[in-house]
Amino acid sequence: MREPLPSGQGAVPGAGAPAGAGGTGPGLAAGDQGWTHLDGAGRARMVDTSGKPVTLREAVARGRVRMAPATLARLRAGDVPKGDVWAVARVAGILAAKETGRLIPLCHPLPLDAVAVDFRLGAEGVEIQATARTTARTGVEMEALTAVTVAALTLIDMCKALDRGMVIEAVRLVRKTGGRSGEYTRPDEPAWEDLGEPVGPPGPQP
Numbered sequence: 582m583r584e585p586l587p588s589g590q591g592a593v594p595g596a597g598a599p600a601g602a603g604g605t606g607p608g609l610a611a612g613d614q615g616w617t618h619l620d621g622a623g624r625a626r627m628v629d630t631s632g633k634p635v636t637l638r639e640a641v642a643r644g645r646v647r648m649a650p651a652t653l654a655r656l657r658a659g660d661v662p663k664g665d666v667w668a669v670a671r672v673a674g675i676l677a678a679k680e681t682g683r684l685i686p687l688c689h690p691l692p693l694d695a696v697a698v699d700f701r702l703g704a705e706g707v708e709i710q711a712t713a714r715t716t717a718r719t720g721v722e723m724e725a726l727t728a729v730t731v732a733a734l735t736l737i738d739m740c741k742a743l744d745r746g747m748v749i750e751a752v753r754l755v756r757k758t759g760g761r762s763g764e765y766t767r768p769d770e771p772a773w774e775d776l777g778e779p780v781g782p783p784g785p786q787p
Contacts, residue, residue, distance in 0.1 A: 627687050633718040638759030640713050640723035643770075644752035646733050647706040652744040656780070657702055666739045667700055667781045670709075674698035674732030678713050678724040688723050691715045696724070698732050706747075708776040708781035709733055710755075720760050726752060 655661055663669075675696045682690030694714045701708040711728035713721040733749045740747065757765045 602677055608665050625687065625774075627689070628719075630689060630718040632758070633761065635716060635718055636759050637716050638714070638720045639757065640720060640725040640754065641710065641756040642722070642729045642753065643708065643710045643755050643773075644709050644729040644733050645703065645706050645747045645750050646736050649744050652740055653702065653706060654748070655743055656707065656740070661740060662742055663739045664685060665781075669739060670700070670732045670735040671698045673735040674709075674728035675709055677731030678711065678728040680719075681724045681727045684727060685723055689717075690723065691717050691719070691721060693721070693724065696728060698728055698731075699773075699781045701773070702780055703777035707736055707780075709736075710773055720757055722754050722757055726754060732765040756764065 589756050592748045617708070631645065651692060656666060675698055677684070678696045682688045692715060694716060695712075696714075699710050701710075709729050709732050711725045711732065713724040715721045715724075729752055730749070737749070752765065754765070755767050755770050
């Protein structure tokens with residue numbers, strides 16, 4: 582027989598609600614999602630998703646590595662000392678998505694059905710997009726965001742001999758589908774094709 586999860590009487594608004602239930606509190610309007618990663622006593626917990634249905638879920642995240650124009654030109658020409666930057670960064674992003682449940686303490690390990698990572702050469706640096714898909718009880722937003730972040734870190738590692746001033750920025754969720762909360766699309770987000778020119782062979786799309 583499964584033991585109940587610990588709970589407590591605390592003052593954290595919405596924290597004692599079951600997984601998926603909403604709560605209210607400072608900065609939260611009625612009906613908004615509460616602090617589901619805290620129990621009633623304010624202690625960190627892993628959300629119990631056992632009562633949620635298994636559904637198809639997808640998330641798309643983006644980010645950017647801003648760099649000097651000379652570094653961008655070297656990437657465009659394929660002239661980087663460490664070799665195939667795109668292949669290495671793409672595989673790093675995919676691997677990171679698979680390890681998200683080990684990297685982010687309260688994330689659920691998910692059976693990923695597909696992960697794709699792609700790049701475009703923008704005006705000020707490299708644009709990165711990751712798409713993750715799963716059939717599970719919780720979403721893959723963190724997996725997509727982790728894939729973007731680690732792909733960006735890998736780009737910096739591959740190019741740091743050329744440019745010590747590179748910056749990772751604008752890591753964000755662009756779209757998610759599936760689950761109880763339905764679909765989310767970031768307002769005013771441009772089409773991926775509008776963010777720059779493609780690099781090398783594109784990664785397979787899920």
